[in-house]
């Protein structure tokens with residue numbers, strides 16, 4: 001058997017490796033606590049489950065879905081988008097259903113890149129961006145995110161040559177792993193930059209609903225004039241409604257961009273189960289959605305503040321997360337690498353956090369800690385982290 005270079009050149013998926021490590025440690029009898037993965041511990045809310053009970057029994061939902069997404073799904077998304085971001089979208093041409101944000105992230109590079117083309121990616125960043133660019137035969141140009149710049153890319157520091165070479169740029173605010181949020185002024189600069197250099201912006205807004213203060217409420221790049229022509233924004237129900245396993249999301253953008261993606265996707269897959277699309281559409285409009293969102297925000301804000309207190313007491317350096325599920329924390333100066341830090345933490349204390357290097361070279365001096373485990377497991381995990389850090393001193 002000879003595998004393609006596409007596969008042999010791609011490193012194993014970070015979270016798959018972490019999962020393997022967790023299983024191996026558990027096999028040794030270690031009670032492992034994982035604060036590594038961003039998968040909400042809370043179930044999908046019961047009002048969504050009730051909708052599913054209805055929709056899955058409706059035979060009109062059992063056949064192949066339309067490739068673009070069901071008209072009622074696209075209409076509900078358009079209505080929600082207008083209410084939430086103040087942006088009008090044409091449900092027929094500017095919205096398309098996807099099988100979770102990862103579907104869009106992993107396939108969009110194929111729409112814009114020919115082998116050898118370049119793509120800008122923020123570093124650190126969600127690992128799928130680089131993998132997908134690689135699968136499409138593209139070359140990655142990393143744009144560092146540093147704390148001094150609020151973990152936003154410094155567009156002025158991208159060389160004109162790289163900017164002209166790049167055909168796409170992945171951007172992700174609220175950001176995984178740094179939890180930074182971008183203001184409208186940043187998106188305005190980004191759109192100007194993209195128009196100047198003829199770059200398609202792929203804006204991953206999977207965490208748009210996971211924020212803690214009203215002032216930090218994430219915006220949509222689509223609210224910037226001219227963005228529709230040069231950007232695709234990616235959304236997901238995974239985090240908004242604790243629906244990670246359901247695999248549903250959508251993309252928005254100008255008609256030509258969406259059409260181009262449709263050409264690819266209609267050949268690659270057969271869309272999202274119609275029952276799930278209809279549940280998702282009805283969830284957006286459901287009277288219980290607002291209450292659920294409020295409760296979810298309160299839960300994560302409480303966790304965020306508790307975790308922040310412990311990390312501060314331990315003298316660890318981090319910025320208070322403004323959105324998303326993650327703490328992006330500096331490893332102690334005495335440690336040579338994030339991998340060593342995380343490996344020792346697992347071996348000595350049975351606690352898994354993610355090494356920053358997994359998100360790109362700029363993540364080397366960081367680890368990522370996720371707040372998506374039950375409160376008591378988070379508390380136990382923090383006790384283990386405390387013991388580990390204290391032994392270093």
Ligand code: PLP
Pocket residue numbers: 038099100101102103105126172176204206235236237238244248249
């Ligand atoms: N984009 C980012 C930045 C993510 O962190 C994740 C998942 O953790 C995804 C996309 C994938 O989301 P989905 O479950 O909608 O595929």
